[in-house]
Amino acid sequence: MKLKIAVLAGDGIGPEVTREATSILRAVAELGGHDFTFTEGLIGGIAITETGSPLPTATLDTALDSDAVLMGAVGDNKFNALPPDKRPEAGLLQIRQALGGFANLRPSIAYAALSESSPLRPEVTKDVDILFVRELLGGLYFGAPRWWNRETNESINTMRYTKAEVTRVARIAFELAAKRRKKVTSVDKANVLEVSQLWRATVTEVAQDYPEVTLEHQLVDSMAMHIMNTPRNFDVVLTENLFGDILSDEAGVITGSLGMLPSATIGGTVNLYEPVHGSAPDIAGTGKANPLGAILTAAMILRHSANLEQDAKAVEQAVHKVLNAGYRTADIARGRPSITTQEMGKLVHQALAESIDLRQAMHAV
Numbered sequence: 629m630k631l632k633i634a635v636l637a638g639d640g641i642g643p644e645v646t647r648e649a650t651s652i653l654r655a656v657a658e659l660g661g662h663d664f665t666f667t668e669g670l671i672g673g674i675a676i677t678e679t680g681s682p683l684p685t686a687t688l689d690t691a692l693d694s695d696a697v698l699m700g701a702v703g704d705n706k707f708n709a710l711p712p713d714k715r716p717e718a719g720l721l722q723i724r725q726a727l728g729g730f731a732n733l734r735p736s737i738a739y740a741a742l743s744e745s746s747p748l749r750p751e752v753t754k755d756v757d758i759l760f761v762r763e764l765l766g767g768l769y770f771g772a773p774r775w776w777n778r779e780t781n782e783s784i785n786t787m788r789y790t791k792a793e794v795t796r797v798a799r800i801a802f803e804l805a806a807k808r809r810k811k812v813t814s815v816d817k818a819n820v821l822e823v824s825q826l827w828r829a830t831v832t833e834v835a836q837d838y839p840e841v842t843l844e845h846q847l848v849d850s851m852a853m854h855i856m857n858t859p860r861n862f863d864v865v866l867t868e869n870l871f872g873d874i875l876s877d878e879a880g881v882i883t884g885s886l887g888m889l890p891s892a893t894i895g896g897t898v899n900l901y902e903p904v905h906g907s908a909p910d911i912a913g914t915g916k917a918n919p920l921g922a923i924l925t926a927a928m929i930l931r932h933s934a935n936l937e938q939d940a941k942a943v944e945q946a947v948h949k950v951l952n953a954g955y956r957t958a959d960i961a962r963g964r965p966s967i968t969t970q971e972m973g974k975l976v977h978q979a980l981a982e983s984i985d986l987r988q989a990m991h992a993v
């Protein structure tokens with residue numbers, strides 16, 4: 629398997645967690661005999677410092693010439709006084725737009741070993757494994773007209789979707805569900821919004837092509853409650869842009885720490901993979917960053933760009949194993965002794981090597 633990966637580590641804890649994620653990808657390549665190449669590029673504050681732009685052309689060219697882009701995080705307090713389009717975060721928005729991904733995937737998984745880190749009771753979160761598929765390029769965040777008239781004190785945003793936009797993201801949700809527990813929950817507000825009525829009718833139509841997958845519809849307000857009360861009932865949750873933004877953050881509490889959450893944006897020219905957290909300037913350089921969100925993001929590269937499902941699962945199981953053995957970074961330690969970013973990366977690496985060795989040994993028998 630050949631894969632060209634652009635690595636854009638960015639600012640703050642970005643480089644620290646990305647180092648651990650790429651080391652896991654290198655291990656998978658070495659153990660499985662794959663040919664992964666890594667090309668580094670600048671983005672965010674570091675790119676402004678070195679080139680004057682938060683997304684230099686060279687970085688964009690590297691990204692567009694790759695099979696997958698692994699981002700760390702961007703954001704540096706020293707640029708806070710700059711206008712929004714000159715700040716490090718502008719680089720992130722620009723690259724997301726240039727790569728054109730329209731389906732944002734965010735898993736929300738309960739780790740038994742971390743059950744006390746979640747505000748929800750362990751019996752509620754036990755075995756939860758939800759995959760959010762959020763439409764990322766349409767809806768209220770992009771619809772026109774949009775304005776704020778300061779003289780008349782009036783403002784407007786527009787929630788707009790076309791059938792084609794809903795169809796393409798719905799197909800991704802059904803295809804992913806077909807490889808999982810075969811259930812799609814589509815979220816809308818069809819009792820009030822015409823946009824949601826189009827959404828619901830289109831998703832229902834797409835579902836006919838996937839008879840093995842069960843489709844249910846939920847209104848966004850009741851969904852917000854169901855996620856907290858009965859999260860185990862959900863497999864793939866399909867949402868439009870705004871609803872997905874809110875619900876996937878809400879579901880993040882099931883896992884318990886921002887440092888544990890991976891994400892992928894697919895469907896465009898090149899898939900973009902990034903942990904959900906930001907550059908965490910408060911802990912940058914202290915060795916306290918949790919690299920597991922970035923490592924689980926690497927697992928998503930294996931699954932969605934390399935088609936190496938077994939290896940993606942092996943990385944995820946290695947994370948479970950290390951957590952089950954009691955190892956914690958500071959954000960999930962809850963008063964226990966904690967280990968550093970690098971130590972956590974090394975432990976996952978070891979657990980992964982053991983499981984891949986075992987798999988290969990069993991294969992050889």
Ligand code: NAD
Nearest residue numbers: 701702703704886887905906907908909910911917918959
């Ligand atoms: P943040 O995610 O950086 O941090 C929020 C809190 O969570 C902090 O206390 C931080 O220490 C902690 N945290 C985050 N990731 C962690 C990890 N892996 N391990 C342990 N603890 C972790 O969000 P913020 O503080 O609101 O923003 C900081 C900067 O990051 C800002 O400049 C913001 O614009 C930027 N940001 C970037 C992205 C991105 O690159 N995708 C996302 C969000 C925020």
